[in-house]
Each structure stands twice: as C-alpha cells, then as structure tokens.
Amino acid sequence: MSEKSPLVAAMSEEELDARHAEKMRKKKAARDKILATKTQEKGLVIVHTGKGKGKSTAAFGLVFRALGNGMKVGIVQFVKGKWETGERAALERFPGEVTITAMGDGFTWETQDRQRDIAAARQAWERAKAMISDEEHDMVILDELNIVLRYDYLAVEEVVDFLREHKPEMKHVVITGRNAKEELIDFADLVTEMEMVKHPFRSGIKAQRGIEF
Amino acid sequence: MSEKSPLVAAMSEEELDARHAEKMRKKKAARDKILATKTQEKGLVIVHTGKGKGKSTAAFGLVFRALGNGMKVGIVQFVKGKWETGERAALERFPGEVTITAMGDGFTWETQDRQRDIAAARQAWERAKAMISDEEHDMVILDELNIVLRYDYLAVEEVVDFLREHKPEMKHVVITGRNAKEELIDFADLVTEMEMVKHPFRSGIKAQRGIEF
Known part of the structure; x- marks a missing residue:
C-alpha cells in the first residue's frame, strides 16, 4: 500500500x-x-506452475491470442476431464486452426492404476512430440504435463532433451501444472508461478461453470 | 524436487x-x-495481481471459458492499447456475446497527462458500473483496474462499495493488474498472485505476436 x-x-x-x-x-x-535493446524474436518455452489458479486458464488465454493472430495451435491434455465443456465449445469456433487431444482416463487419483497412467502418459507424449516438431503448429500447449513428470511417468530429461533438439526455432511451447521440475525451469525461457492468496473453496463454494470448467 | x-x-x-x-x-x-462440503454457488470477485505474466491472459482465458458455456461477457480495459490485435480478432468469433470497451489514450506513461487520465478512468468506471449491475452480462472483466486504483485516479473504497451493493449475486467480476490494494484483496473471493520466476525480456527477446499481443 x-x-x-x-x-x-x-x-x-x-x-x-x-x-x-x-x-x-x-x-x-x-x-x-x-x-x-529487445530485438530478438524466438519461440519460447513457457512454464505456468505454482499452487494457485490460472495456470491452465492463462495457457488457454494464450491459445486464443495466438488463434486471433492467425496462428495454429496444438493442445495435448495430460489430464483428461479438464477443458471439456466450455473450452471445447469455444475452440469449436476456430475449426481447422486448433488440434486438441487428451490423454487416457482422467485424474490419476480417479484411475488408481499406475501402469495404465504410464501407458497413457507415453501415448500423449508421442502426440506432443509430433506437434512440437511439425511445421504446422505455431504454438503447442502441454497442459498438466508437470503432473506426469512429477509422478515420474515420463522422465523430465527426455522432455527437455526433446525440446532442445527438436523444437523449431520459432515455435512456442507452453507447459502447465504445479510442481514444475527444476530441470524444466532451468531450460524454460519464461516461468510464472501462480500463488494462491485467497481461494473460495475454503468457504464452501463449489467449482462453477465458466470459472473452473 | x-x-x-x-x-x-x-x-x-x-x-x-x-x-x-x-x-x-x-x-x-x-x-x-x-x-x-462445497455446495454453494455464487458470483465471484476474482483478482489477478503480482509482477509476473498471465494476469490479463488468465482473465482472457476465463472470457473464452465463459463464452464456451454460453455466458455473456463484458470487458472494460482501463489501459488502452492492450487486447488490440489477437484478442479482438478472437473475440470477433463470438458476435453479440461479448462487449468490449477501452478507456482513454493508452498507458499513463504515454499520455503524461494526469487530468486526462483521471477523466478517462472515471468514464471507464461508469461503463464498468453499468456492466456490473446489469442483467445482461454473466461475467465482467475489469482489465488493469488495479493500475488506476494504484494511481488514485479512482478510490478503491468506491469500487469495493459498488461491488458490495450493486453486483448481482451470480455475476462474476475479474479484476487484473499488479499492486492490487489491500481493501480489494480483503473483499475478493479469489486472489491469485502471478510471480515472475524467469522472464525472457532479460535476455534481449522482444514482445511477440501471439504471446504478448
């Protein structure tokens, strides 16, 4: 103040x-x-982490900013069951400009099956690798990849090595999820931590249409 | 780790x-x-603050999530020159579902004219009050209102009092900008602080299409 x-x-x-x-x-x-002094242009590796809200929502905002600029966007959701209703309906206004694909079977505490989660994570990562290295997409969102890395369903070294070696110079990659690993933070160009200052869940308010989904 | x-x-x-x-x-x-235990539904007052990126971008993400849910959204930009290219083009895919209005003449360090800034802030606030109290919009974004409050172009008490007395029960209001005032944080339901962990501006990279605008 x-x-x-x-x-x-x-x-x-x-x-x-x-x-x-x-x-x-x-x-x-x-x-x-x-x-x-800021003259350089390059594709950025962006990480949204932290315990607060807004990590996926800000990535979703970047999607629409890019779409509004005529860019093509690819989205891989490493946790299914998110971006289902409102997000999908909004993305449908941009047919042919955005590709969205979801991994597996929902949150890992819903499946309770480690082997199935690992297989689903690998499959989603294969889709992600194709989008990261292709010439079609200008921006790729890897939503909740951090949760998969945190559970070691996928090695962070493999992700960082792939980005270093195969990401085209001008492509933007946005990775979300709490508990981002140090190796990823070290490699990224732009890292924002969303901190929770105040949360309405504390006072009995449930997840609502238009806010959480 | x-x-x-x-x-x-x-x-x-x-x-x-x-x-x-x-x-x-x-x-x-x-x-x-x-x-x-979370059973209550209510319109939330949401604040995105902090020095990091993602405050307006996450608000922009909320706009599209709400639009995807068939909700109507009103946007007042208290700093002009933002949300101009990519944002506006993306919003045009939702004709009749979103109202956007911008205040005044750009960033305050561009105008260098305090009286003009104060008049523009008041005018934008009048538009905001109409959107907050009407029955048309389900969500209202007050982008960069915090900067106006910080310069005391508008009293935070006036804003909080208006929200308390005139915001319909189910309407969501999202306020962005760094340096959110304590009075607003106290009143809000959900507050997230975006912290800058790493920023590419440090290494000579300029603001880029699809990321910053």
Whole structure:
C-alpha cells in the first residue's frame, strides 16, 4: 500500500499534475531505452506452475491470442476431464486452426492404476512430440504435463532433451501444472508461478461453470 | 524436487503399483470428502495481481471459458492499447456475446497527462458500473483496474462499495493488474498472485505476436 508522504499530501492539483508528468516522462524514457535493446524474436518455452489458479486458464488465454493472430495451435491434455465443456465449445469456433487431444482416463487419483497412467502418459507424449516438431503448429500447449513428470511417468530429461533438439526455432511451447521440475525451469525461457492468496473453496463454494470448467 | 527414498528405490514395479493404488485411493477419498462440503454457488470477485505474466491472459482465458458455456461477457480495459490485435480478432468469433470497451489514450506513461487520465478512468468506471449491475452480462472483466486504483485516479473504497451493493449475486467480476490494494484483496473471493520466476525480456527477446499481443 502506498502511503502518501506529507509533502505530496500538501500539493495542489496543479503541482500533482506537473509532478506526475515529469515522473511519467522519465518512466517512458527508461522504458523506451529498455525496449530498444529487445530485438530478438524466438519461440519460447513457457512454464505456468505454482499452487494457485490460472495456470491452465492463462495457457488457454494464450491459445486464443495466438488463434486471433492467425496462428495454429496444438493442445495435448495430460489430464483428461479438464477443458471439456466450455473450452471445447469455444475452440469449436476456430475449426481447422486448433488440434486438441487428451490423454487416457482422467485424474490419476480417479484411475488408481499406475501402469495404465504410464501407458497413457507415453501415448500423449508421442502426440506432443509430433506437434512440437511439425511445421504446422505455431504454438503447442502441454497442459498438466508437470503432473506426469512429477509422478515420474515420463522422465523430465527426455522432455527437455526433446525440446532442445527438436523444437523449431520459432515455435512456442507452453507447459502447465504445479510442481514444475527444476530441470524444466532451468531450460524454460519464461516461468510464472501462480500463488494462491485467497481461494473460495475454503468457504464452501463449489467449482462453477465458466470459472473452473 | 522429490528425492526417492532408498525404500522406494528398492521396490519392484509391482510394489510401486500397489503403493500407488493405495495412495491414490486415499487421495480420492480425501478429495471426495472435501468436495461434498462445497455446495454453494455464487458470483465471484476474482483478482489477478503480482509482477509476473498471465494476469490479463488468465482473465482472457476465463472470457473464452465463459463464452464456451454460453455466458455473456463484458470487458472494460482501463489501459488502452492492450487486447488490440489477437484478442479482438478472437473475440470477433463470438458476435453479440461479448462487449468490449477501452478507456482513454493508452498507458499513463504515454499520455503524461494526469487530468486526462483521471477523466478517462472515471468514464471507464461508469461503463464498468453499468456492466456490473446489469442483467445482461454473466461475467465482467475489469482489465488493469488495479493500475488506476494504484494511481488514485479512482478510490478503491468506491469500487469495493459498488461491488458490495450493486453486483448481482451470480455475476462474476475479474479484476487484473499488479499492486492490487489491500481493501480489494480483503473483499475478493479469489486472489491469485502471478510471480515472475524467469522472464525472457532479460535476455534481449522482444514482445511477440501471439504471446504478448
């Protein structure tokens, strides 16, 4: 919280306006200077992790931003049962521009079958590898891949090695899920941690249409 | 990083499978028990804050999830110049289902004119109030409202009071921007802080189509 200093509190509106204009001039100059050094374009490896909400939702937002830019997007869901209703219906407005494929049989605590989960993870990863290395997709979303890596259904080294060796220069890959492994964080270009500050589940509110699904 | 204990490392595949099934059974039971207590539905006040990326992008993801569920969405951008190209093109696939309106003249360090910024903020807030209180929209996004509150162009008390008194019970309101004020965090149902772990700007990579805009 920014407390006003006594000096600022005593200023007239005109003084505040002049002070503001000067501050903003400096801010813009500093910003322009930094931006001038940013000239490189490349496909990014992006990770959304942390215990808070918004990891998959922000990936879903990136999907639509990319689609709006005429880019083609591939999505592999490593946990089935997500992105089912609202997401799929919204994606249907972009026929031929987005490919979505889901792994296996739902959350791992629903199946309770490790061997089936491992087989499903491998199968989804094969689909992911094809999308990462093809020339068709500009962006690939690997939703909840981190959960699969965390359970060691797939080795993080295998994923990082594949990205390093086979991801085309300009392709963006977005990986979501809590507990991202260090090796993946080290390799990624952009990592955001979503932290839970306050969650309505605490107060008895259930998952709702339009918010969670 | 989960290090394997020597005990787990020595287990056979069969033992690992059995151990996994037992753990997952317990996890599912605990989850189901918690979910059973979550019965309430209500419109949420959601805040995305923090210095990391994904605040507006996750709000944008919520827009499409809601649209995919047949809900109507209103968007007020308190900072113009965002959500311009990719976002607008994607939203055009949902004619009549989403209303988008932008305030004023761009980032405050671009205008360098405090009085104009204040007038634009007030005007945008009037649009926001209409969308928050109407019966048409199921979800309202107030993108970068936090920046306006931070500069005190609009009093946080006014915003919180309006939400408390005029937001219909089932309407969702999503507020984005770094430096969310305490009063807003206290009032909100769901608050996520996006933390920057790693950012490609550091290494000379510029803002790119499909990622930043």
